[in-house]
Amino acid sequence: MTKVCVAGHGFMGGVHAGIYHGLGNADLAAVVDFQDGVREQAAAKYGCATHATIDAVLDDDSLELVDICLPTPIHREFVVKCLEAGKNVLCEKPLSLSMDDAEAILEAAEKAPGKFMVAHVIRFWPEYVVTKQLLDSGDLGAPLAANAARFVPAPDWSWDDWLLDPERSGGAVIDNHIHDLDYLNWIFGKPETIYARGLWSEQGGLDHVFTTLEYPDGKVAIAESGFFVPAGMGLVMTLKLQCEEGCVMLSNIADPTLTVYRPNREPEHPDVPKDDGYVAEIKYFLDCVANDKTPAILTPEDARLALATSRAALDSAKAKSEERL
Ligand SMILES: NC(=O)c1ccc[n+]([C@@H]2O[C@H](COP(=O)([O-])OP(=O)(O)OC[C@H]3O[C@@H](n4cnc5c(N)ncnc54)[C@H](O)[C@@H]3O)[C@@H](O)[C@H]2O)c1
Incomplete structure (x- = not known):
């Protein structure tokens, strides 16, 4: 225990x-x-x-x-x-x-x-985990292009409103967009160029952002994140992943939440584990501690790269530039 x-x-x-x-x-x-x-x-x-x-x-x-x-x-x-x-x-x-x-x-x-x-809970979120397993199995061929999106209502619950203050939270990019940027890093590796544009709030935060990521092998991804959708919308997260041998569509508001399309086959709905990502990540870390295993699903270097990618997106949107990592 x-x-x-x-x-x-x-x-x-x-x-x-x-x-x-x-x-x-x-x-x-x-x-x-x-x-x-x-x-x-x-x-x-x-x-x-x-x-x-x-x-x-x-x-x-x-x-x-x-x-x-x-x-x-x-x-x-x-x-x-x-x-x-x-x-x-x-x-x-x-x-x-x-x-x-x-x-x-x-x-x-x-x-x-x-x-x-x-x-980084998305590396433990069931639909994203199953997608990564499908990729690792080789069944879909190499990933070629992706579109990852995430929308959340304003985070208005925090102590001293620190989450609403871009100086303290980093705004939508560092606090929310980072989930998808980390997942895309997991799938495609380190991006070569990062190009972001978005909508700025009166407080100087980037409230809605689009980031295009290009990889050394010509693969490409777009991530979108919005921090201020209407409260009734709740959390919406989607991923479209085009691979050599098929396409994965993930949406937490679809039913079923995960569909795989392949040429000449009926759409498939892989089994998705029931534990949510928070439970799965905590169980994983407890197992690493109890059994003296170094956490491998998400290393400190992965977390640093996720932050570096997010900071580059913020820099790109601020300077209207293209950034390189
Ligand atoms: N993985 C996710 O889906 C997810 C979602 C929300 C927040 N987060 C992250 O979780 C972290 C916490 O965010 P939150 O939304 O819970 O914030 P929060 O404001 O709701 O909670 C922070 C708590 O820390 C306490 N606190 C602040 N400074 C303290 C100090 N110096 N000493 C002791 N207590 C202190 C506050 O009293 C408050 O209860 C952030 O890093 C945030 O980015 C992750």
Whole structure:
């Protein structure tokens, strides 16, 4: 049974804490949050210890895993402290806001004895996982072109509205678009050129963005992300992936959610596992910790590349330029 602390019990911390609390192989032993009311709620819900700062957690050797669900600008401070204290660390995406912070985290992770993974949940989201498995099986031939889109209503729940502040969240590109940019990196590898254009908010955030990514072998992808669709729309995510031997269509609002089209065959609907991506990523990281395995589905370098790709998209849209990685 792995003893876990969730640091930050807002929207994402609430999701993660609930998952650990419900799993048989994890013991949600502590929650860290600097808001008194949030700590009271967590203590009542899970019967766990709560702390206003991370210090007590760093000193408690029985706590093996710290799950960082704090605002992105403070990921570096908390992740590095936890890694240096010998903890296994799962950190919500994005790895950080700046590339400097990313490098500092990777350096700490390299030196630390604990496991480290960034929670890029799309690499664990059932439909995206099945699509990757289909590609890896060779059954569809090589991927040639993709169109990935993601729309979410304004993230209006966050502490101090930090998610609505592009200076602190990075806006739609660093907070939301990064999901698809990371997935496209997983499929196509590192992009060579990145060309992004979008709509800017009054606060200076890129609220809606289109990014074209070109790869050294001539393959191409387009990703689109919108941060401010009407609340009633909820989360919408889609992927169209053209391969040599067929085409995959994924949409979380279609039924079925995943369809594979091949020449001269009826459309197929592959089986999709029932666990959602958050449960799957947490189960995976717990397994890595319990069985001393280095997380391979998402390495720290993958998380750094996801951030670098997203930062390049933001730079491209700002400067109206084409960026190279
Ligand atoms: N994977 C996903 O689908 C997904 C979705 C939403 C958010 N996220 C990521 O999760 C992370 C957290 O986002 P959120 O939406 O949960 O934010 P949030 O504002 O809802 O929650 C953050 C919590 O951290 C606490 N906090 C802030 N600063 C603190 C400090 N110095 N010490 C202790 N507690 C502190 C706040 O009180 C709050 O409860 C971000 O990195 C975000 O990008 C990921």
